[in-house]
Structures are given as structure tokens and as C-alpha cells.
Amino acid sequence: MSFETQAPHWEWYYIAIYFFIGGVSAGAYFIGSLLELLGSDKHRQISRTAYYLAFPLICVTPVLLIADLGRPERFWHLFFYTKEGIPYMNFTSPLSVGTWALLVFGGMSLLSFLNNLIIDGRLKSPALEGLFRHVPHKVYAVIGSFFGFFVAGYTGVLLNITARPLWASTDPLIGSLFIASAASTGAAAIALVMAWQKISSRDAIKEVVVFDRVAMVFELALIAAMIVVAGRYSAPLSKGLYGLIFWGGTVVIGILLPLGLYWYGRRPGAAGVSLTALAAVLVLFGGAMLRIAIVQAGQLQ
Amino acid sequence: MIMGSNMAECHPVAFRWPLKAKTDHGAVLMHVDPRFTRTSALCDIHVPIRAGTDILFLGAIINHVITSRRWNTDPFFKEYVVNYTNAATLVNPDFKDTEDLNGIYSGLSSDGKAYANESWSYQRGPKPTPAVTEAKTFTDLLLERVPGRPKTDPTLKNPHTVFQIIRKHYHRYTPEMVEKVCGCPKKKFLKVAETLLNNSGRDKTSNITYAVGWTQHTVGVQIIRTAAMLQALLGNIGRPGGGVLALRGHATIQGSTDIATLYQSLPGYLNMPDARKNTETFKDYILTEAVPLSTSYWGNFPKFAVSYFKAQYGDAATKENDYGYDYHPKITADHSHLPMFVHMSEGQIKGFFVMGQNPGVGGQNARFQRKALAKLDWMVVRDFYETETSAFWKNSPEIRSGELKSADIKTEVFFLPAAAVAEMEGTFTNTQRLIQQHEKSTDPPGDARSDLWFTYHLGKRLRKLYASSTKDHDWAIKNLYWNYEPEPSEVADYRIKDEPSAYKVLKEINGYTWEDKKPLPTFANLKEDGSTVSGAWIYTGVISEEGVNNARRRRGDNWISPNWGFAWPANRHIMYNRASADLAGKPWSKKKKLVYWDPKAGTWVAPSGDGIDFLPTKAPGSRGKDNGIGFDWLSGNDPFIMRPDGKSWLFAPFGIVDGPMPAHYEPYESPVANLVYRQQANPVAKTWFIEGNPYHKVADPRYPIVISTYRVTEHHLSGTMSRWLPWLAELMPELFCEISPELAAEKGIKNADYMTIETARGEIQARALVTRRMQPFTINGKTVHEVGLPWHWGWQARAEGDVVNNLSVLVADPNVTIHEGKVFTCNVRAGKRGGAA
Amino acid sequence: MAKGMFVDTSICTGCKACQVACKEWNSLPGDPAHFRRVPDRPYRVAFNFTGDSYDNTVKLSATDWRHVRFIEQFNESRSEARWLFSSDSCKHCNDAGCLNACPVKAIVRTDMGNVFVQQDVCIGCKYCIPACPYGVISFSEKTGTVHKCTLCNDRIHNGLGTACAKACPTGSISFGEVADLRKKADARLARLKGLGFEKANIYGYNEAGGLNVFYLFMDRPSVYGQPEAPVVPQQRLMSSTAVTVASAVVVAAAAMISFRERGEKKKEEVKL
Amino acid sequence: MKVDRRQFIKISAGAVGTAVIAEAEAFGADTGHIQEEAQKVPIKTGRQVPSVCPYCAVGCGQIVTVDDHGKIIDIQGNPDSPISQGTLCPKGAATYQLVNNDLRITKVRYRAPGSDHWEDKSLDWAMDRVAELTRKTRDANFHEFQDMPDGKGGTVKKRVMNTYAIASLGGATMNNEWNYAHQKLFHALGVVYLENQARI
Structure with a gap:
């Protein structure tokens, strides 16, 4: 028996799910901010939905992240080096940089969230209104979007920048894959909520779906590339439980099936919104399975 | 050569030194062992032999050596062997060898259970005129009885010389025989023999190291003797880098042999009074024990014995009551x-x-x-x-x-x-006879007490119970000199105030003058008149003066380290070291210089600081007194001062009960017949035919597999000091059985699965460790499998396993009653004991 | 100057004294994973027998900072018979993956070159664990932090050598200045090569920026369970980041195109 | 395994030591993280007592370190020893745990005849009881004389002064001083079944 590297023993229900939710939040925020920048009324509905989604979701993530720490009460060490009492970031550690990115993204998504509440008239605070008048929301939308990508992507880079055979051998593709998945699941989440609310125009949902399809195709391409690049090290992804989760849960149920459903739903007279909603649920499921498969399979001995 | 020992595993720190010799000085390390162990891994050569065939292997080396060109032409060997061993001594013409009697020696009793050794004795010259006419002292008794000098033939040609007897005895111990009986390829055997021969001589010495791999046999003593004979023939005894090193197993196992808590021995290797011999009175005892040895340093036996009894009973021991001898118990049988x-x-x-x-x-x-x-x-x-x-x-x-x-x-x-060692003061004697003091660092916890505390306070209580007795048989306990009360300063820093004084005990072991209680600096100061006490004469000098405990000395150096602890006797580290010089007293070579004669000073010198194991003023070549005892009788060329002829014994005229020379016998339980003699096993081995102790027959088809028990580095003996420690328990958690893939395949046993090992005494289960480090042997054309079991486990403690000794049997060496644990027979099968999978 | 250790596996006897000495000095318990409850016993009993030669502790862990490997190399006829041992521990890499990965600066390098986990800083994120190319650093449920060999940080800062090197009966593990140790290693390697051990090699001069704890192996490093060409993961950081950024750009562009139909054209990509 | 006091002190001591940092490092952007040990790191210290390893017969030197409360906190090889030069084998290195072990028995235990469990007893009681049993057993089974073979097929009465009813076994890990005192006392009692691991 020889063990070249050890697994961190991250729990799937903390870390993989954090990666997933962070990705959904970031993907949604990016779509929201992009459409806000593009600026049309129809898109306004989408971006509002996106902002309302992004912040609550990202609020969940630190809880998951901290829950997986061995010493949760020390989570603030991520920002302050206690021995010197100064802020701290380690540029060579994706985890360190990513945590800061998460903080900034969280802040930006909060601002966008509040801004939308004000615009929608759900929050009446003269002080805040004044504040938001002075700072054009496009500024933090751009910043948030940037860090959103960061949050979505760093989780993958974080895995790539290890010595675990699966994660290291798939370098540098997991970051890209997670970004594609974030975009796809973000779009699906938006589509789902919009379908749920039944107040959005079918066209708007359709546009989100179009983007989702593109993102999924890209994701599929990245998966193929990853398997090729990893060669024999991809074995943990094709065997056993994680093989099932990866190929069944992510590729078939989470990508191919929704692509088919979207395709089918495109035709006039198809079941439309509910079909789209089903597809979106599957995409989200697939996104979660992708994170679980990659995070957990990479920890197998 | 390491044989009968797994030095790297069982004495890892000692193994530091041979390994250093290998890496720094190019020494060749050889390991002869049935298994490939961690020792084999570090040796240059590993030679696998079937367990229990050591005498044949070593005997064949003897044969190879004495018939080799080098040994017969290099004058070194002749000078050493003719003068320092009894090779030239003539043996009683009545002696019959195993070659004559097909596996037994002359003198075997009619019931075949014991040898009478008269026919093994030396031919001697006429008895000298005694130096005393009237015996006034015990010493005089010995002087009256000095025997004639043994006859010799320095040309070694006489057929009755020890050398000729040995030559004949071992001439059939050939490389071919080794291959057939030991299952070891001829080539490998020759490599070992040649290496030993080539690395012995004037400039080089070879060492043989063993442990219980040699002792735990029905021929244990004889295996060790074979090695000693080989070393004597190679001129490797009494010289630096030579010798036969016993690696012993416990911290002071040497000390508890020296100061024996063993039934047959009093401290200092005085024999226990024995009702089977003529030891009825103190005089009988002295004559029986000392006369055969009086021409060696044992000529001082009366002084040692009187000082021992005086130490037992103090003032109550007087010349009139033979120093209390009559009240001392006698053994009547083997009480081991x-x-x-x-x-x-x-x-x-x-x-x-x-x-x-x-x-x-x-x-x-x-x-x-x-x-x-x-x-x-x-x-x-x-x-x-x-x-x-x-x-x-x-x-x-x-x-x-x-x-x-x-x-x-x-x-x-x-x-x-x-109490643990660190919690009490006392001395240990290591495997090199080095006495070292360990200090008390703190009190033991709770009710834990030192062993000395227990025995001392038990003694105090018993003495109280017997204080008023007037019975003869309570005399000894009543009159026991039993005062080891601590000085206040010794216990001032500790909670336990009634801890006896270890110093006072050691001082008594060392010896002191009874009158003024002054410690004796050497055993030469001991007297036979009751004026000195000494618990164990060989330790004299450890407390050289009041308050000076030499076991406490802690100044080492890069060689002998004479100022580290105290090596008994008299701080001599290399025994018989007069043999490190030639006949003229000059070092054999510059490289192997140790003790030599300084003609100007008229004394032997040892610049290394080692004690000189000889009379310092006895010049090389000086003749001994024919009617003297002790050093008087010995000549300046007799280095082996504890032997009554001053020679290293290639042939033992007495002292060994199962033959004057070692012969190959099969283990008591063996899958094969003896291919050398008709006699299968040691004829006088100790056996107990009683219920619960069944033996396997020779080549018993129910038990065809050879089994050997042993130890691993990670545990200590029965595990009391290791299996309770998590640090050690996790290193070797469970009993396992080492088995070759060949046998495992035959029996359907898989690695790490459970397997069962069975003998007529019981069956146990163990995890299988299938490894090519174990190998089948081909013995006379037949495959013989061997399995190995470390025996550390029991049903208690943090590492559990079956008790391996449930398998072994009561059978023992006739000299010392050590059991044959290194080789017996068994059978194995897959699965847990009792048939469960 | 950097302190380190040279592990000469050619004279290791596999006695595991280093493992115990390490535990003794660093007060490490028996590994809880090696013990289990047994009926009628008030204490836990070891059950970690593996059948893998004499190796029962298998790997480095939060409580096993040293681990001796046993490699049996025997052919069927036993004409080739070799049993190799090697005592493994943290290598105190000059370019240490764990240290690079630590987000809170719990893992630091001291003035003596040893890589040290500050137990009061570590948050137990476990990211250093997969970042180590040698599988050295491990998480302890009990302390909620990671642990590994400290190169006996307290001892070496008080003028002592490491506990394992001190205990090692044969001198297989030696402690000292890395430069001196390298000289010693070179000499030993030359000697072994001279004796015909062609496969002997030194492991750790170049790997991971140079290892302060390096080895003389008698066979290929992989035989001893060491990576032949270990890569410090952070060396890939720039390329990995670049590709990920590029993907982000692709996704952004795709989004632009998807939503462009009725949207105004903006140079979103430029901002990203 | 509990974290004992020693471990606790050591862990915190180590932490305190490295807490002292004289490093003025720029925010982030370093891969070295070199910390100058401006102040020495605390180490286990105490009274050092020379000892000898309790395991095999090689006789390696040990140093026992005791803290101010008389507790053994460390047992290591003694570098001065010419035998071991500071080294120890795994057993020797584990001596600390032999001494400080939660399963070590520190109270006298007694098992009454026929009982299936231990009882705690006082040391004094046990010593008195053992002495009493020794005396009784000895007195009931003492032989002053015994018939021995005379070598001619007959027997002869010989003085033996012994008892076969009491035996003693062990231990080669006990001091020379104990061995001496023990054989002295037991020979005085007439015990001849007096044995030791040294045979094995």
C-alpha cells in the first residue's frame, strides 16, 4: 500500500453543496448584472429575479463553509492574521483569495439586492435611497459580476491546485467547468423562479433558456476535454457511486436530458413553461451532482 | 556472523555496532537463520537453514577450517590452538566417539538417560607431592588434592589428542551433508565458511553473535559450544573483535544469573549445595565443588563460599558452625x-x-x-x-x-x-557483564513499591513471626543478616520513607570486612576465615570504597569505556584477554593490540584501560607450580584462567552432561530422521511424559510442518511491558503467523486472513502473513515447510492474540533445562480455530 | 541556515524507534483509528493488522508523524531477496504545497527552514491536506486542526536535534545543516555505487524546490511510495487561473450573444 | 487517550513561542512565510536523572526528566552512554508510556478463593497476609532430612533443610539488589523452587 497524497475529507453536504450554491448565486448574479448593463425592460425582469436570488443564496454559503471547518469559531482568521492583527490574504492559496472574493461578491450582491428592493418599493429607507442615488448601481454590478465569476471559478481552481490525482490531472479545467456550470445553473435557477412566479413573459424565460443551452454545451465540451486530459486518473469518476453520480446524475440527467427538454420545449405547442421548469430543476440537480462527483471522487483513495 | 539471533529486531541498539563496522570499516555481516528477518535485510549474506540444524552447520565449518590450506599453513593458527586450547591434550584411551557408537558417546548409562564422564577425562601425569602435609584450612584441603598435569602432544599427531578426536568427529560434516540436512545450498555454506576463515587470523578477528535462537533447543548448550570451539580454532577468543557474544533478553537477566535467583546456583556461580552429590558438610561441599577446578582461579572457591555464607548470617556464621552451612537448603532434583x-x-x-x-x-x-x-x-x-x-x-x-x-x-x-525502573534505585547488569546504576527519579505511584521493598519488608515480617522460634529449621531465617534500613538522607526527598537502601545491598554483594565494614576493592581481598563477607564475589570492586559506586561512573570513550559503569569481574571487558597477545606476550598484530607484556615494567598492560584478565605480574612463558592451586599452577601461557588447565576447551572432559563435543541431533520433534547418526535426538534430553504434555513422533504425518517461535522489535517477551502501551500495540497489533506462499497455496491460506496452527497440545489462531521471507526447505529430497510465530500475545492488554505457547511442549536441554521453543512440529489450516471461517 | 534530516534507507532496520520517539517527544497518542472497543474490555484494543509486511500504521496521520515502509522484493526462487525499509515523514519542502495553500498563515516556515503548523492559528479548512504532494499533513478530529512533523520545532530551537534522529539506533536518520547532510549523503551514495548498488539514488535535492528532509533510496522512489516527479500544486496556479479567466470570458461572450437580439451592444468583455 | 497536562503545556508553549514574530511582511504576496524565532521556543525541562532502559539486556542509557511535582515528563536516550549514544529502540523509546499509563495498576488487588473478581486491599494488609501464608505453608511442608539415592541402589538420609511447597519465579527486569536480597531471604526460608527468566 502506498499513499502518495491524502484526501481532505471534506463533507459533500458542506463543501460540494457550497460549491454548487455559490455557483448558482454567482451565475445568477452575472446574468442579472449583464442584462442590467445591456438594459432593456424585458431583461429587467430577469435581472431583478437574478439579484433576488443571488444574495440569499450566497448568504447560505459561509454557513456551509464554516460548518466544515475543524475550528469554526476561528473562521475570521481567514481575513485577519491574529499574530499581527492585520488583514491577511495568501495569493498562492485559491482558498484565501476566493474567500476574499466571496466577501466582496457577498457585499456587491447585498447592494444589488437592496437596490432592487428600493426600486421595487419594498424597502423604504430615505438614507439608503440617498446612498444608492449617489453610486450608480452599474458600478457594483460590474464589480459583483467580476467577483461572481471568481466565486464560481475559484472553487474549481482550488481543486486543480492540489496534488490529488483526479483534481491535479484535470488541471486547468475544473475552474472553467465550474464557471460553465455556474452560468448554466444560474440561468436555470432564474428560469425556474420566473416560471414559478408566472409573472414573467415566456420570451424572457426563453432567452434565459437559450443562454442555458449554450452554457450546457460548453460544459459538455469541458467535461469531454477533462476526461481526455485526465486520462487514467479520471477513473474515480467512471466507477462506483461517483461514476453513477457523474455520468448519470450530471451528464445524463443534468445536461443531456434538460438539453432535450429545452429543445422539445422550443417547439410551438409544447408544454412550455412547466417543461422548462422541469428542465431547470434537472439542470440544478446536475450542477449539484457535478460538484459532489468531482469533490468526492477526488477524495477517494 | 549472526546465527541463532535476530539482532536487528531483538537488540536493535546493539546492532548499531556491527552495522557501523559494515558501513565504516567494510566488515562482512552474515546471517544464518531459517527466516529472512530485518537482520538478514541488513547483512551482506543471508543463509537459510532448517531450524535445529545449527550444530551440523557449525560442525561443517569446523571441518572446513581444520582441513583448509590456510589454517594448516598460517603459523598463527597453530600457535594459538596448540598453546591456548586443549587441542594438544591427550584424552583417556577408553573414550569412544559418536563415530564409533553411531551417535552416542561412551559412558551412557544402561537406561540411556545419563552419561558417566570418566572415559572423557584427560590423560594425566603423576600426582605432585602436596605442598602441605597437614590441612589446616580449606585451601590446604585443595593443596592436598592437586592432580597431575594433563599429558599433551604439541604436534597434534597422537590419535588421542583432542585435535585428532575432533578431526575424526567432524570429518563427515561436509558441505554436501549441510545441503542435505540443513537444506542450505552448498555454495552459500562455503561462502560463510570461507568468509569466517579469511577474516580470522593475526590481523583480523571474526565474531559470532547468538541469542535464544541457539539456547532454546534440546542441544542448546552444545550449539553454543560448537561456536566456541570454532572461535577457539580460529584464534578469535580473548581478542578484540572476536568472541562469542550472547545477546540476552532482559535488563538484568545477566545480573539475575550472576546473582542467581536460579535453583542450582548461589550468587557468583557457586553451585547450590546438592543432596544428590556429596555436599553433606561444608567440607564435603568445598571438596566436591572446588577440587576439580582448584588449578584454576576457582582455587579460591573456599574464600568465595565462606564470604557468601558469612554475608547470609553475619555474626551467627562462625567457623564452629561452618558459617551456617548446615541450615542452608539443599536441592534434591531439578527444581527449574x-x-x-x-x-x-x-x-x-x-x-x-x-x-x-x-x-x-x-x-x-x-x-x-x-x-x-x-x-x-x-x-x-x-x-x-x-x-x-x-x-x-x-x-x-x-x-x-x-x-x-x-x-x-x-x-x-x-x-x-x-515500581518502574525509573522509580527506584539499583543496578542492572547488561549482556556484556556491565553493571550500570539507574537512579530513582521519583516515587512510584500509589501502592506501587520497588521489588526490593517487597522482599525486604516480607523478610522483616517473617523474621518477626519467627523471632521467638528455637527450632533448628528456623535458625536461618532467625539469624539472617537483614538490615538494609535506609539512611535518612536516602529517603529525605521522597514520600516513601521505608524504602530499603539499595546501596547497602550492593555493598554487601560487593563485600566488605566484617569487623569495620569497609568495602573490598577486589575479590583478591576475600578471606576464608570469616573476616570478610561478599554476596557475590564476581561483583567485588563495584563499590571500591565507602560511598564510591562504580556502577555510577558515566564517562564513556570511543572504545572500551573503562570508566562507564563497572564490568565484572574487576572491570574486565574482554574476558581471557591474555590471549590477545602471543606466546611471547606481544600483541598478535598492531591492529589487534589489547593486552600485552611490558618487559621493562615486568607487568601486563592494557592501554585501553580494560581490566587485565590475568595475573598482572605473571610473565609469558613462566612455568606454573605443579603442586600449586589457582594462579600458582597456571603458566604464563594459560589465558583461560577459569579452566583447570588454563586452556580453552575444544573437548570438555566434564561439565557438560550430553557429550564432550557437540554432535548433530535432530530436534525432539522433527519431520525428518537424523541423517548423520542412527541416534535421532539428544539421548539425555529432558522429557516429561505426563498428562497434558503429549509429544509428536518423528516424521509424524499429522504434524509435518516445522514451527519456530520468536520475537519482533515492537514487543517485549510476553508483552507485559509492551502490549499495554498504545504506542507499541498499534505497531504490531495482533498475533500473526509467517508462512511461505508455497505452503499458503497448498493450504488455501490467504494473506491477512485467519489461520489455525495446531499441535497435540492445543490449537491457536493467527493472522496469516504470507511472505517469501519464509521458504520451504528441501531436506534429503523431501520438502519441509516451516512456519514462524512471534509469541508476544495473550488475551489481555491493548494488543490481543492467542497464546503461542499453548502449542509448545515441555522438553528441554539436559544441561540447563531450557525448553525447545525454537523448533517443534505442527500443522496449519485456513480459518479460525474451532472451525469457524 | 536550514536544518533538515538525511534518511539513509540503506542502513534502516525498520525498527520503528523513530515512530515511537516522535510520539514520545510530541505527546502524540496511539492513533484512535487503530483501536476499537471489544466486549468485556474497559479499554480499546488495537485491530490494525494489515498483512502488508510489518507495516501496520500504513500512512502518516495527525498522530503518526512518522511512518516506516516495508518493501519485500523477493523472486520466486529467492535468488533475489531484499527487504527495504524507509522511514517517512514531512520533508519540509523549500517550496511547500501546504504552506502555499494555507489561507490563514497557520503554516509558516521558521528561521531554521522547518515548515510549522501554528496550532492556535489553524482553522481546520483542510486545504493543505490535498496540497501536499507527499500526503504528509493530516487533520485531527480531536483538535479540529491539521498536524504534521514540526522537525521538532521546540527541540531544534533549543539546540537539540530531532527526537527521531536522536533515537535512531543505526543512524539511518541524521539531523543537521542541510548543506552538511548533503555532503554526507553524496559520500554515502558514492560508496554504495562503488559497491555495485546501481539503483541507489538521492531523493530530495530538486524535488519541491529541494527537500530539507531527503533520502537515500536503494531503488526508484516510487518503490518507496514517493512520487517520482512531485509537482508543487501552486506552480500551476497561473496557468489554471488564466484558463479559468478565459472560460469566464467565453461564458460572458456567450451570454452577450444569447441576450444580444434585443439588447444594446456593450463591450462587456473588455471589462472582464 | 487524554491530552495530559504535559501535552497541554507543551502545545501551548510551542504556540506561544512561535507567536513571537519579528517579521514585517507585506500584505499577502509571499510564499516563504519565514518567521524569525526572536525568542527561544520553550521546551520540556526539569530535573534530569540518569537511568537504564528496562527492556532488553543491551543496557542503553536513558535520561528521565522529572518536573517540579515529581512527575516523570520525558524518558529519552542518554547521549553519553557508550553503549547506545543516545539512541533507543521502539520499546526503549516507549518507556515513558510504560510508566505513565492509564492501565497501570497502582492499588493492591486481592482475589479471594473461588471469587470471580478483584477486591481492593491495603498494602499493609496484603503484606501481613502474604507473610502469614508463607509461614504457614513453609512450616507445614518443611523437610530437614530426605532419603536420597546412595548410588548403590539404596537410599541414605541426607540433611536438606528445604521446602517444596513454595516457589518463586522471575524477574530479570528487577535490580541486582533485589535478586540478591530475594535469594537470601528465600534460601533462608528453605525455598528451592527459586527460578528466574534468566533460564529462558
């Missing part, structure tokens, strides 16, 4: 470990003290031994942890199987917690 348990099982023994030993795991035929414990009225155990022995009535395999019931066991058991 194995007979002890045989008699325990018969109910003869009622009370039992077990101190720091665990026979419930470590005892041969351990099931038999545990069942014997149940026959006791009471038992006192002293240890650190709840040993298997102390818990035999609670949860032993016999209790679990229902064979015994706790309620039926009437034994009253006391467990008294013991």
Missing part, C-alpha cells in the same frame, strides 16, 4: 521452571511468587502451566499491569471454554503493583 510447573500441577507447590514474569503466556505448554496455577493455594503477583498470569482465574481461555470455573479455583491471588 519446567519441573516447577509439573510439580505445581501435581499439587506439591502450594504458594507461588511471580515477580515480573508471565508464565501464563511465556511458559512452554502454557495451557498446562495455567492449569497448574489453579492448583495453588495462593499466589503473589508483582507487576505493572494485569498480566495473563495474574488473571488466569478470571478470563483465561480455560475459563472461557468452561474447562475451568472461577468458583472452583481456590487460589488466593494477590496483585502487588510494582
